[in-house]
Amino acid sequence: MLEIIRQPWHWSIAGLLIGLTVPTLLLIGNKKFGVSSSLRHLCAMCVPANIPFFQYEWKKEIWNLFFVGGMLIGALIASKFLHNPSNIVVAESTKTVLYQYGITDFSKLMPTQIFNVANIFTLKGFAFFVFGGFLVGFGTRYAGGCTSGHSIMGLSTLQWPSLVATICFMIGGFFSANIIIPFIFKLF
């Protein structure tokens, strides 16, 4: 059994479990599935700075921080005890492209040639961590939600603005992966 769990899981299992998060959160406490709000709550908690957008009772939303804290713990458990020792299987066509950028290590979930501490003070690190992270935080809040809040919760409840947002997430992602990322690799 443990052997099966250690293998990478099939997309349908992952999709099923992620989809079931929607009714689970609704039924255990009337909570709407959404992750990016946690960033807003943390801002409201730590640096509200009299900004109206952060003046609300974040304590009422503390469940959301427990939820994301749980995600961190779950990831830790999975990486420590259910670890898959083999290389991650990546599509050959993607590998071919990444080889050209000097990404040759497929042993971890993240490419260690980019996502390592030694890169923090390099321009490449700045582009991938600081610039990329900023866009994630700014963009999700501007859009009013992320993949969970819009694409999963929003689409599940048939909200057309969430469909618009999801389509725009994808457009942004396609543009970024095919135009911006190759450009970053060319620069640094």
Place this chain on the structure above:
Amino acid sequence: MVNNNLEDVRHQDSICTNEAMVQHPFWHNLKYMAVGIVFGIVFVKAEIISWFRIQEMFRLHSFFMYGVIGTAVVVGMLSVWIIKKFNLKTLSGETVKFEDKSFNKGQIYGALIFGIGWAITGACPGPLFAQIGSGFAVVVITFLSALAGTWVYGYFREKLPH
């Protein structure tokens, strides 16, 4: 354009606000942590938090992520339909509330910006937490930067087109 009714400040630009009216003791939050733990395990074991999966998805080299998101949406829709159809109640007996989301242009501009960041970091906000949990310490920088991005949005919110 920007609704700054203070009583409604939490609902601004957010699809996932807390509708529960029943007050619970603090330990109830552990329920959500438990759901989060399962979620985090799924994220790692299905390799959804992998930067490589995101590159495959946005280069149309793999069906995997489309399968995950597609299945999740179908399961979510069916669940919501069942909850509405049978008027299922929460554990504490409340009616499950749904709220319609109103459109604003932020859902276009913001979503495009997030999409760009998603491909670069290989993470939406959820996987950011899971990447840190799986030991990629450097993602703490990405996370802090995402917090800064959210804060800067809050700061400039009234000047941005919505």
